[in-house]
Amino acid sequence: MGRITLDNVTKSFGPVQVIPPLNLTIEDGEFTVFVGPSGCGKSTLLRLIAGLEDVSSGEIRIDRQDATHVPPAKRGLAMVFQSYALYPHMSVRRNIAFPLRMAKMDQAEIDRRVNSAAEVLNLGDYLDRRPGQLSGGQRQRVAIGRAIVREPAAFLFDEPLSNLDAALRVGMRLEISELHERLRTTMIYVTHDQVEAMTMADKIVVLRAGVIEQVGSPLELYRTPRNLFVAGFIGSPRMNLIEGPEAERRGAHTIGIRPEHIEVTEGPGAWSGTVGVAEHLGSDTFFHVHETGLAETITVRAGGEVGFDHGDRIHLTPREDLIHRFGADGLRFE
Amino acid sequence: MARSVTTNRKHANTVLAWGVGLLIFFPILWTILTSFKTEAQAIASPPVFLNFDWTLENYAIVQERSDYMRFLWNSVIIAGGSTLLGVIIAVPAAWSMAFVPSKRTKDILLWMLSTKMLPAVGVLYPIYLIFIRLGLLDSRVGLVIVIMLINLPIIVWMLYTYFREIPGEILEAARMDGATLREEILYVLTPMAIPGIASTILLNIILAWNEAFWTLNLTAARAAPLTAFIASYSSPEGLFYAKLSAASTMAIAPILILGWFSQKQLVRGLTFGAVK
Amino acid sequence: MATQHSRSAARFMMAPAVILLLGWMLVPLTMTLWFSFKKYLPLRGGDLGWVGFDNYVRFVSSSSFWPAVQATLVIVLGVLVVTVCLGVLLAILLDQPMWGQGVVRILVIAPFFVMPTVSALVWKNMFMDPVNGLFAHLWKAFGAEPISWLSEASLFSIILIVSWQWLPFATLILLTAIQSLDSEQLEAAEMDGAPVLKRFWYIILPHLSRAITVVVLIQTIFLLSIFAEIFVTTQGSFGTRTLTYLIYQRVLESQNVGLGSAGGVYAIILANIVAIFLMRIVGRNLDA
Numbered sequence: 001m002g003r004i005t006l007d008n009v010t011k012s013f014g015p016v017q018v019i020p021p022l023n024l025t026i027e028d029g030e031f032t033v034f035v036g037p038s039g040c041g042k043s044t045l046l047r048l049i050a051g052l053e054d055v056s057s058g059e060i061r062i063d064r065q066d067a068t069h070v071p072p073a074k075r076g077l078a079m080v081f082q083s084y085a086l087y088p089h090m091s092v093r094r095n096i097a098f099p100l101r102m103a104k105m106d107q108a109e110i111d112r113r114v115n116s117a118a119e120v121l122n123l124g125d126y127l128d129r130r131p132g133q134l135s136g137g138q139r140q141r142v143a144i145g146r147a148i149v150r151e152p153a154a155f156l157f158d159e160p161l162s163n164l165d166a167a168l169r170v171g172m173r174l175e176i177s178e179l180h181e182r183l184r185t186t187m188i189y190v191t192h193d194q195v196e197a198m199t200m201a202d203k204i205v206v207l208r209a210g211v212i213e214q215v216g217s218p219l220e221l222y223r224t225p226r227n228l229f230v231a232g233f234i235g236s237p238r239m240n241l242i243e244g245p246e247a248e249r250r251g252a253h254t255i256g257i258r259p260e261h262i263e264v265t266e267g268p269g270a271w272s273g274t275v276g277v278a279e280h281l282g283s284d285t286f287f288h289v290h291e292t293g294l295a296e297t298i299t300v301r302a303g304g305e306v307g308f309d310h311g312d313r314i315h316l317t318p319r320e321d322l323i324h325r326f327g328a329d330g331l332r333f334e
Numbered sequence: 335m336a337r338s339v340t341t342n343r344k345h346a347n348t349v350l351a352w353g354v355g356l357l358i359f360f361p362i363l364w365t366i367l368t369s370f371k372t373e374a375q376a377i378a379s380p381p382v383f384l385n386f387d388w389t390l391e392n393y394a395i396v397q398e399r400s401d402y403m404r405f406l407w408n409s410v411i412i413a414g415g416s417t418l419l420g421v422i423i424a425v426p427a428a429w430s431m432a433f434v435p436s437k438r439t440k441d442i443l444l445w446m447l448s449t450k451m452l453p454a455v456g457v458l459y460p461i462y463l464i465f466i467r468l469g470l471l472d473s474r475v476g477l478v479i480v481i482m483l484i485n486l487p488i489i490v491w492m493l494y495t496y497f498r499e500i501p502g503e504i505l506e507a508a509r510m511d512g513a514t515l516r517e518e519i520l521y522v523l524t525p526m527a528i529p530g531i532a533s534t535i536l537l538n539i540i541l542a543w544n545e546a547f548w549t550l551n552l553t554a555a556r557a558a559p560l561t562a563f564i565a566s567y568s569s570p571e572g573l574f575y576a577k578l579s580a581a582s583t584m585a586i587a588p589i590l591i592l593g594w595f596s597q598k599q600l601v602r603g604l605t606f607g608a609v610k
Numbered sequence: 611m612a613t614q615h616s617r618s619a620a621r622f623m624m625a626p627a628v629i630l631l632l633g634w635m636l637v638p639l640t641m642t643l644w645f646s647f648k649k650y651l652p653l654r655g656g657d658l659g660w661v662g663f664d665n666y667v668r669f670v671s672s673s674s675f676w677p678a679v680q681a682t683l684v685i686v687l688g689v690l691v692v693t694v695c696l697g698v699l700l701a702i703l704l705d706q707p708m709w710g711q712g713v714v715r716i717l718v719i720a721p722f723f724v725m726p727t728v729s730a731l732v733w734k735n736m737f738m739d740p741v742n743g744l745f746a747h748l749w750k751a752f753g754a755e756p757i758s759w760l761s762e763a764s765l766f767s768i769i770l771i772v773s774w775q776w777l778p779f780a781t782l783i784l785l786t787a788i789q790s791l792d793s794e795q796l797e798a799a800e801m802d803g804a805p806v807l808k809r810f811w812y813i814i815l816p817h818l819s820r821a822i823t824v825v826v827l828i829q830t831i832f833l834l835s836i837f838a839e840i841f842v843t844t845q846g847s848f849g850t851r852t853l854t855y856l857i858y859q860r861v862l863e864s865q866n867v868g869l870g871s872a873g874g875v876y877a878i879i880l881a882n883i884v885a886i887f888l889m890r891i892v893g894r895n896l897d898a
Contacts, residue, residue, distance in 0.1 A: 052506050073512035085507035089525040098521075099511035146511070348708040354700065355717035358777065362720055364744070365732050377742040380751070427627035430620030442628065444889050449635045451885035453835045455857045456874035457638035459645065459867050464637075483634045490627055544725040546838035551862065561838070564727040568734075568842040575736055582728045593723035594716055600782060 002063065002153040002186030003028045004049060009058035011044055011210075018044055019210040021058065026154075026188060026203075031180050034190045035197040035233070036207035042190045043158055045207070049188065050156050051075050062153060073102070078147035079156040082163065084139045086131035086146075093118075093127040096145045103150075117145040120179075137168045144179070154186035161196065173199060194234055198222070206230050228330040231256045237286065237301065239324070242294045246271075252325035252333075259286070259301040261322040264308070269315030273298060278309050289316065362586070369393070369579035376575035392580035400563065402584060409559035409585075411474050412549070413542035416481035417535055420489045423482075425531070428493035433505070443494065450487040454547045465552060472554045480552065481542045489538055496530025536596040543589045560585040639878070646871035653865045665872035674856055681765065682852040686833045688769035689776060690826055696773075697780030697825065698818065702810075704781070705788050722778035726838035733771045734760060734843045764848035771839055776832075780825045787821035788814065820891070827888035834881055853877055 004026040011019040018041050026032045034042040047053045049060060051072035060068045067075050078099070086095050093114055100110045118124050121141040131139055140160060147155055157176070161169045177200050180187050191197055197204050198218045206213040206221065206229070214226040218234075225231035231239050239256045247255045263269070264287065273292035278285065285306040289298045300316060308314055326332055356363075367383070368376050375386045396402050431439045461480065462471075470476030500523065508522045546561045553562050564585050567578050593600075646665050649658040669675060704715060721729065737744050738759035746756035759767045791814065799809050835854050840846055846855045857877060861870030 050510060052509065072506075072509050077510070079507065079510045081503045081507055083501055083503050085501065085503040087504065087508075087522055087526075098508075098513075102512035102514075102517060146507075150511075344707050344709070347703070347706040348710065351703050351706070351708050351714045352710065354703065355714040358774070359717040359720050361729070361732055361737065361774070362724065364736060365728075368736065379742075379747060381744060381747050423626050423630065426623035430623040434617060434620035436617065436620075440893065442624070444893055446627070446631055447889060447892065448882075448885055449631050451831055451881050451888075452635065452639075453854065453874070453877045453881045455835060455837070455854045455861075456878040456881075457642055458858065458874070459861045459871060460638035460641035462862070463641070483630060486627060486631060486634075540723060544723070546726040547835070550727075550838060550841060551858075561725050561727045564725065564731060565838070565842050567731055575742065578731060578735060582732055586724050586728055589725070590720060590723045593719070597715070597719055597782070600719075600722075 002026075003061075004154060004186065004188070005059075005061040005064075006045075006049070007059040007061065009048060009060060010056045011041075011048060011053065012056045017056075017210070019048070022210070022212060024205065024212065024215070026186060028186055029184045031177075031187045031189065031200060031202045032205060033197040033201035033203070034188065034205050034207055035192065035194055036213075037233075038192055040207040041210035042192075042207050044210075046156055046158055046188060046190045050077055050079050076150075076153040077156055078150050078152035078154075079158065080140075080143045080147050080160045082159045084131075084143040084160075084163075086139055086142055088131055091128050091130060092123060092134070092142050092145075095131065095142055096123075096149055099146060099150045113149045114145075117148045120148070121145050136164050137172060140164065140172055141175075144176070148179075148183075152185070154188060157187065157189040159190055159192070161191070162193075176200065195236060198234070204234075206233060224332065225256075225324065226332055228254060228256075228326050231324060231326070231332075237299045240295060240298050242298075244294070246294055247325075250323065250325060253328040254326040254330075256324035256326065257318045257322065259299040261319045262298070262300045263317045263319070264300055264302050264306060265315045265317065266308075267315060269317040271298075271316040271318075273314065273316065275308050275310055275312045275314060280305065287314070289314065292316070362590075365579045365582050367579075368575055369583045371576050371579075373574055373576045376579070392576045393584070396577055396581045396584070400566075400581070402563070402581065405558060405560050405563035406584070408474060408553075408557055409543055409561075412477045412481055412557075412559050413539045415474070415478040416485065416542045417489075417538040419478060420482045420486050420538060421493075421531065421535060424486060424489040424493055428490050428497055431490075432494050432497035432500075433502070443491065446487040446490055450484070454484070458551060461548075462552070471552060472557045474557045477549060477552060477557055477559070480548050481545055484545070484548070485538050485541055488541070489534055492534040492537065493530060496534070497527060499530075500526050533596060536592060537600060540589055540593055540596065642871045642874050642878075644871075645867050646875050648868045650868040650871075651866055661868065665868045666875070669860075669869055669872045669876065674851065677849065678851050678853045678856040681850055682834065682854070684765050685768055685772065685836070685850075685852060686830060688765070689772045689833055690829060692769065692773040693776045693780040693829065694822060694825060696777055697784050698815075698822070700777070700781045701784035701788050702814070704785050718781055719778045721774050722776075722782075724775070726775065726836075727842055729775055730771055730839040730842045733767075733774070738767055760844055761848045764844055764850045768839060768843065768850055771843070772833065772836060775839075776829055779829070783825050784818060784821050787818050791817045824888075824891060827884060827891070830884050831881060831888070834877070834884070853880075 006022055006024045008021045008023060009019065010017060010021050022045070034045060036042050044053065048055050051067070051070065055068060058068075059066060062075055062077070087098065090098065096114045096117055097110050100113060105113075114127075115124075118127055121144060123138070123141055123145060126134060126138060126142075131142065134142065143160070160176075161172055164172060173196060176187075176189075180200075189196075189200060201218055203215065204218055204221055205215050208229055214221060214230045216224075221230060221234045225234060225239075228241065232241065235258055237259050239258050240262075241254055241256050243254050247253060271292050271294060273289040276288045276290045276297065278287050282305060283303075285302045285304070285308075287300045287302070287306075287308060289300060290296070292298050298316065324332060325334070369392055370388045370390070371382070371386050372389055372391070375382055431443065465471040465476055468476075470479075504522065504526070505518060508518045513521065543559075544561070546565075549559050549561045550565055553559070564581060567581060647660055647662060649661045649664070650656065651658065700718065704711065704718065708714070735743070740746055740756045740758040743756075743759075745759065749756045757763060795813055795817075796809060799813050804812065836852070837854055837858065840850055840852065840855050844850045846852075846859060851859070853873070854877065857870050857873040860866050860873060
C-alpha cells in the first residue's frame with residue numbers, strides 16, 4: 001500500500017545542495033516523524049516526497065513504483081499544510097470535496113465520503129461555513145478531512161500543529177494519533193518539536209543540514225542516541241553534556257546524563273553544586289544547578305515534591321549505567 | 335488605537351472632525367447647491383445657501399447646448415476601455431511575477447514603475463507627432479491606448495501586490511488535490527483574485543476618468559471627454575455659475591460615487607504597496 | 611516550486627506588458643532626445659538641422675527659465691508643506707474615537723475624486739472671482755476690499771487649489787500609517803510618563819516618517835507635472851508658469867519643438883532624481 005523509498009535522493013537550489021545523497025525507507029502503515037531544528041531540510045524532504053519540488057538526482061518509489069517524475073496529484077498522497085491551505089472562497093463541504101471533484105468522482109460517492117469524514121472529525125455542524133468562520137482547531141480538522149476523503153496511500157503533515165495554541169496542540173496530537181490507529185495508513189509528519197515526535201512516532205528520523213543523523217523508534221533514540229546532536233535534541237529537558245576530567249575518568253571525550261537519571265541528596269554524593277532555579281511542578285521538580293565544576297548548569301529532574309530551593313547546597317549522583325559516552329568525533333561508543 | 339476616553343472628549347472630537355470635514359467638502363457641496371440655482375441666484379449678493387428656488391433647468395440647458403452625453407460617453411469609453419485593456423495585459427504579467435518570481439522580477443517591477451515617473455510634457459511632442467501620423471489625434475482609440483499605457487504600471491503593481499497575498503500553499507494544496515493547471519486557475523486562483531482585480535479596476539477607472547494632460551492635449555471636438563468639456567468653461571461661459579456647476583456636478587458625480595466605494599484600496603494602489 | 615516549463619510560460623505572459631511599456635518609454639524618449647539637438651520649427655520651416663547643445667543652453671538662459679524654476683519650486687514646496695502638516699493633524703484627528711467617523715472620512719477624501727479641471731474652475735470662478743466669488747463676499751462682509759486672487763496672489767491661489775486636491779491623499783496614507791501604530795507602544799509611553807506632545811514627537815512622528823516620505827515623493831512626482839490647474843486658471847500668467855507649463859508652451863503654443871524638447875529632457879532628468887529615492891523605498895519594501 002504505502003511503502004515509500006528514497007534512493008540516493010539529492011536536492012540543490014542553485015549551487016547550494018540542501019540535501020546530500022539520502023536513503024530512507026518508510027514502511028507501509030508506519031507513522032514516521034521527520035524532526036530537526038529549523039532549516040534542517042525536513043520540510044524540503046517532505047515536499048520532495050509530495051512532488052512539490054523536483055529531486056535533483058536519485059529516485060523516489062511509492063509502492064515499489066518509480067514516482068520520481070510523477071506529478072503530485074498522481075502519487076496518491078495527501079498533504080496537510082502548516083497554514084492549512086484551505087480554499088477561503090469555498091464552504092467546508094466544498095473544501096473537503098475538492099480533491100474528489102478533481103478526480104471526477106460521482107456526486108453520490110462524494111457526498112458519502114464527505115459526510116463520513118465530517119462525522120469522524122466532528123465537522124457535521126460546520127459543513128456549510130466558510131473557513132474564515134472557523135477556529136484554528138476546526139480549520140485543522142477540515143484540512144485533515146480534505147486529506148482523508150482521498151483515501152491516500154500516505155498522509156504528509158507539514159508542521160500541522162505549529163499554528164495552534166498549546167492546549168489545542170495536545171488535543172490535536174491525540175486526534176492525529178487516533179486517526180493513525182484507526183486508518184493504519186502510512187503517515188509522514190514533519191515537526192521541529194521533539195515532544196510531538198516522541199509522542200506520535202513509530203519511527204523518528206532526526207535530520208540536521210539535510211543529513212539523517214539517526215533513524216529509530218522513540219525509545220531507541222532516547223536510550224541510545226547515536227551522536228551528540230541526537231543526544232541533545234531528543235529528550236526534555238535536554239541531556240546534560242559534560243567534558244573534562246569526569247568524562248576522561250570514564251574513558252570518553254564527552255559524557256551525557258539525562259536530568260532524570262541523576263539522584264539529588266542532601267548528604268554525600270558524587271558531585272555537588274548550588275541550586276540556581278528550582279521549578280516545582282508538583283509532579284516533578286527541576287533543579288538548575290550551578291557551581292558543580294562540570295558544566296555551567298546541570299539540570300536535574302526529581303520525581304514528586306522535593307524541598308530544595310535557590311541557594312541550597314545539594315549533592316548529585318548519576319546512575320553510572322545510564323551514562324552515555326561520546327568520543328572526540330561526537331559519536332557514541334559503548 | 336482602542337483606548338477608553340471620556341464621552342466629553344468624544345463629543346469634542348466629533349464636533350471638530352465634522353467641522354473640518356464639512357470645510358473640506360464645502361467646495362463640492364457649494365457646486366452641487368449652485369447647480370440647482372438660477373443664474374441670478376447663483377451670483378446673488380449676499381450669497382444664498384439653501385433658501386432658493388430649486389430648479390433643474392441648468393442640467394437641461396447644459397445637455398441641450400453642449401451635448402453633455404457625448405462627452406460623458408467619451409469619458410466612459412476612455413476610462414473603461416483603457417482600464418479593461420490594461421487589466422487584460424497586466425493580469426498575466428502580474429500573475430507570473432507573483433507566482434513564478436525570478437531574480438529579475440523585482441527589477442522589472444521597479445522599471446515599470448519608473449516609466450510612470452516619466453513627465454508627460456517631456457514626451458508631448460513625439461506622442462503628438464505619432465498621433466498625427468497614425469491619424470489617432472482626437473480619436474477615442476488613441477486616448478484609450480495612451481491612458482492605458484500611463485496607468486499600466488499601476489495596474490501591474492496593484493495586481494502584483496494582491497496576487498502575492500494569495501498563499502503559495504493553497505496553490506500547492508490544489509496541485510496535491512489533483513487539480514490541473516487549468517482547474518487550479520479556474521477554481522482556486524481566479525475566485526481568490528477577483529476582489530483584488532475588482533479594486534484595481536475601480537481605482538484605475540477613477541485615475542483614467544480624471545486624467546487631464548493627455549485628454550486636454552490630444553483631443554479637440556470628437557473624442558473630448560468630460561475633462562476637456564469642463565475646461566471649455568474657462569472661457570466666458572464660465573461666468574454662468576449655475577451652468578458651470580451643473581456641468582461640474584455631472585462630471586464628478588459618477589466618479590465620486592465610485593471613489594467612495596474604493597477608498598479602502600486607494601492607499602495601496604497609490605503608494606505601490608509602500609504603505610498598507 | 612517553479613519548473614523550467616513554468617518559467618518559460620511566465621516569460622511569455624509577461625512579454626506584452628514589458629514590450630508595450632518598453633516601446634512607450636523608448637520611442638518618445640528617443641524622439642525627444644533627437645529633437646532636442648535640432649532646430650525644429652514645424653510651422654516656420656520645419657527641420658532646420660542639427661544645432662548641438664544650443665537648445666539646452668537657450669532653454670536655460672532664456673528669461674523665462676529661472677522664474678519658471680522658481681514658480682515650480684514654490685508650488686511644489688508650498689503644497690508639500692500644507693498637505694503634509696495638515697495631513698498629519700487631520701490623520702490624528704480622524705483616528706480619534708468619534709461619532710460618524712465613516713462619514714467624515716468620506717467628506718475629507720472627496721476632493722481627491724474631483725477631476726482637476728473641475729476643481730480649478732470651481733475655485734477660480736465661484737470662490738476666487740473678485741466680483742462674484744465667495745471670498746469676495748466674505749471680504750466685503752468684513753468691510754475689506756475683495757482681492758483678485760489669481761492675479762494678485764496667483765501662486766498662493768494655485769497652492770490653495772492644488773493643496774485642496776492633494777490633502778485627501780496625504781491624509782488617507784498618513785491615517786493608514788497611524789492605524790498601524792501599536793497602541794501598546796503609546797500606552798507604554800504613557801506609563802513611562804511622556805506627556806501628549808512628547809508622545810507625538812517621539813513616537814507618532816517617527817512611526818509616520820516612512821509614510822511621510824512616501825507622501826512627499828509621490829506627490830512631488832505628480833506636482834512637478836501639474837498642468838490642468840494652470841491651464842484653466844491663469845494660463846501661466848501672473849508668475850504661475852511652471853517648468854511643465856513653459857515646456858508645453860514652447861512645444862505646442864510657439865511650436866518651437868527643439869527648444870521644448872531640450873526642456874523636456876531637463877524635466878525628465880529632474881523627475882528621475884526624485885524617482886530614484888521613491889524606488890529605493892518601494893524596492894526595500896518589496897523584499898520584506
